[in-house]
Amino acid sequence: MTSSLPTRAALQGLIVYAGFALIFLFFSAMLWDRGFLSAQNLTNIILQTAPATVLAVGLVFVLAAGEIDLSFGAAVALAAIVAAMVMRTQGWPVGVLAGLATGMAVGLVNGAIVAYARLPSFLVTLATMGVIAGAAREMSGLQSIPVTAEPFIAIFGGGSLLGIPSLVLWTIGVVVVGHLAFRETRYGAHVLAVGDNPRAALVSGIRVARVRLSVLVLSGACAGLAGLLYAGRLQAARYTLGESDLMTVIAAVIVGGTALNGGRGTIPGALVGSLMMGMLSNGLILMGLSVSWQMMIKGLIILIAVAVSLREPNR
């Protein structure tokens, strides 16, 4: 260890903000007369990324603890479908609880297998992803389930409070609570310790298995909430919800400065990473690029961003 290391690490942490600013400035310059800077469009970006941001917060805990969750995308769909189905007969509050419980149950199964059967989370969640995706298809019969409960749609979708859209409030709430839990509590420190060096964590008295279980339950809870946000926004639940979020959210979290192999994580970084992904999709569409070019450019920018943020600060 040398004294220059923290400085470099700190600089590394700022890269995502610089990247975000750079891309924002680029689109602002290119698209100043094509709607990019309109308040509506900028709000759209935040609304569109709200479920991904919620998922990203959960994933920061998982990655920081040295684990991974590949099943959260499928859990989003299952939670949304369960919530929508339960809501039809039991009312929306019960539906909300059922959706959240579904996400947490998925996390509990993942976590129990990872923590107590000592199987790698990569393989466990890869397998449960298939099981959950299949269950979502089976339960819904490959159909969309409409969501009609007005209060639910207002709270989790299109409503607003004091002029602030509810999806923005959810994003802020989850990010703030997640950040405080991660940075300011003993629990957050334990998560990082387990991810950094599980053996040392165990020796120092941290219940490593319980931490591993808890991060996956947390990720499941976030998936449940994201499922509710999707169901509220689309006023329907469908088995494909969340599927395409897997790669976007992992990329957002890594770009934001969380280490893929544990011991380092940042929730504000994940928020900015998620917004960056949303802004990229938005700006590339507004530029009028063909779909193939949108994909190629987005992929290249993510590659560059990941390459920059994944470089180890002390090597």
Added chain:
Amino acid sequence: MTRPLLSALLLSLSLGTAALAQDAAPVTTGPNGEPAAPADKLVLSDADIAKLKAGGYTAAFSWHELYDWSSAVSRGARDEFDRLGIKVVAETNASFDAARQTADVETILALKPSVLITLPVDSAAGVATYGKVSAAGTKLVFIDNPAEGMTVGKDYVATVTSDRAIIGARTAEAMAAALHEKGKVGYIFHDANFPVTNQRDQAFLWNLKTRFPGIEVVAKAGMADPARIEDIANAMLTQNPEINGIYVPWTEPALGVLSVLRQMGRQDVRIVSIDLNEPAALDMAKGGSVSALIADDAYGIGTAAARAAALSLLDQKVDPLLVVGAGIVSKDNLVDGWRASLHADPPQSVLDALK
């Protein structure tokens, strides 16, 4: 990915192919019983075109997924917009993700296009996705299925699709030709509640039974998941070895049936299916098991959608449901049939195999 599946993903337009497999012939109608109008009825005069060119109009596309068929629809619309002086300002691909399509449409609206042409991923999410479009003053035209909860004439201009009754009729005719009007057929249908494929399947069955008495349907099997098609075809051919023709609801599973026939060495069984794709066309070009593929006028759907949008910009009346026809593509007319449907040349592999 295939078009029937995705069309099927959209569910809501109950284009009623009435009285299926019963007495009355299948007829294509709109969700509220609107009659289907032929898309080639849409005509723009020189004066109309001059007005459009002077109007400085713009257009955008929001696709459910892009592949052979939807790219041809897109090309048809682009070429027509080009002719009419309407500039295409954005195109998006939702990759079957309803949430992404909602985001795509919101993003597109920031550009305030005059026209939006779209194929909805999920009709049930219709109002959430498209509710703001007409309020923004953008003319909306649906391909294949309108979104639920939207009113034609108020929220959107029209729906453009292929005539499923015609597709069913052509498929039956192709099967009859392949078997010389005499044989035993295995019928594989899409076993899920997807109106688009359901109606085509049933129209095929009705036409076959009613018009070709020499052909007997000896086995019926439902397919819920295209990935399981090989198991289904294996069982069907093992239990009914007398089968010499198989109907498959679209080309992706037809490739699975093809592979089963190859494994079994059954060169005597003919396949008829719907939509063009390269491997199936290649087998057909080589004189393999695929006898015919039914192809709708995908490019024409795009042209019609662009015209419908343009007419509505000029405040002219447009029929609520516009349909294009479909034709039989077999080895003899493969190149022409491919061009007619997709307005592109067949892939080089297919051209080489035809030599």
